[in-house]
Amino acid sequence: MAKTSVRKNKDFNPTNCAVTFCMNIIGGKWKPVIIHLIRNNTNRYSLMLKAMPEASKQTLTNQLRELEADGVIERIVFAEVPPRVEYKITAYGGSLLPIIDAMRVWGRKHMPGV
Amino acid sequence: MAKTSVRKNKDFNPTNCAVTFCMNIIGGKWKPVIIHLIRNNTNRYSLMLKAMPEASKQTLTNQLRELEADGVIERIVFAEVPPRVEYKITAYGGSLLPIIDAMRVWGRKHMPGV
DNA sequence: CGGCATCCTAGGAGATACTG
DNA sequence: CAGTATCTCCTAGGATGCCG
Numbered sequence: 001m002a003k004t005s006v007r008k009n010k011d012f013n014p015t016n017c018a019v020t021f022c023m024n025i026i027g028g029k030w031k032p033v034i035i036h037l038i039r040n041n042t043n044r045y046s047l048m049l050k051a052m053p054e055a056s057k058q059t060l061t062n063q064l065r066e067l068e069a070d071g072v073i074e075r076i077v078f079a080e081v082p083p084r085v086e087y088k089i090t091a092y093g094g095s096l097l098p099i100i101d102a103m104r105v106w107g108r109k110h111m112p113g114v
Numbered sequence: 115m116a117k118t119s120v121r122k123n124k125d126f127n128p129t130n131c132a133v134t135f136c137m138n139i140i141g142g143k144w145k146p147v148i149i150h151l152i153r154n155n156t157n158r159y160s161l162m163l164k165a166m167p168e169a170s171k172q173t174l175t176n177q178l179r180e181l182e183a184d185g186v187i188e189r190i191v192f193a194e195v196p197p198r199v200e201y202k203i204t205a206y207g208g209s210l211l212p213i214i215d216a217m218r219v220w221g222r223k224h225m226p227g228v
Numbered sequence: 229c230g231g232c233a234t235c236c237t238a239g240g241a242g243a244t245a246c247t248g
Numbered sequence: 249c250a251g252t253a254t255c256t257c258c259t260a261g262g263a264t265g266c267c268g
């Protein structure tokens with residue numbers, strides 16, 4: 001399991017909470033953004049980086065690796081010059097989309113401004 | 115300091131992401147657990163503390179204060195001896211419950227073991 | 229282009245002791 | 249009973265540099 005914003009002591013999730021388990025997967029600082037970008041075909045490393053200028057390369061890489069390790073996204077390398085890498089949502093990751101959509105709807109309704 | 119554009123703190127959500135806004139509210143380590151306990155009438159400080167022995171008093175207090183500050187829960191003090199404090203989910207907090215339920219369903223389905 | 233390897237820091241979380 | 253007040257520690261996330 002990848003590390004996330006929800007702090008964990010060793011591998012123990014509070015009371016083995018299923019909600020926490022879910023949040024550990026989508027709870028990284030940039031993960032919702034990344035998932036959203038990939039859904040909208042902004043699925044290449046450099047494009048994503050440009051789309052989120054507040055994140056560093058390392059941070060983007062870390063979040064991508066975690067999402068990949070959790071099986072949410074898939075990494076596809078094209079043997080080309082210059083090299084090209086694309087990411088796509090897996091079927092497993094797709095099962096999370098309804099939840100993310102629900103959160104986005106809620107967020108839009110309740111977040112100040114915007 | 116702050117040689118780059120914006121120093122990020124918890125008040126700044128990446129690209130003003132609505133999903134992140136939502137997660138900042140329920141994303142504390144023990145917040146889903148707390149919300150679940152309150153829903154099931156384990157709504158007093160000491161009862162909650164006993165129900166989550168891995169959390170310290172300080173941590174419980176912090177999480178409760180944050181949930182209260184975000185308007186998710188309400189703190190009700192009874193002027194009794196010994197003192198009694200109960201917490202309840204606000205209407206605003208209630209609007210989050212469907213999302214939390216969806217996460218729990220997903221988590222139960224996909225988390226290993228348990 | 230798409231990464232690792234390094235190093236660093238802010239702040240979330242824990243432990244403990246004290247209080248009205 | 250239901251908290252504050254401190255302190256320490258850990259880790260997610262950020263800033264750079266190099267590399268195939």
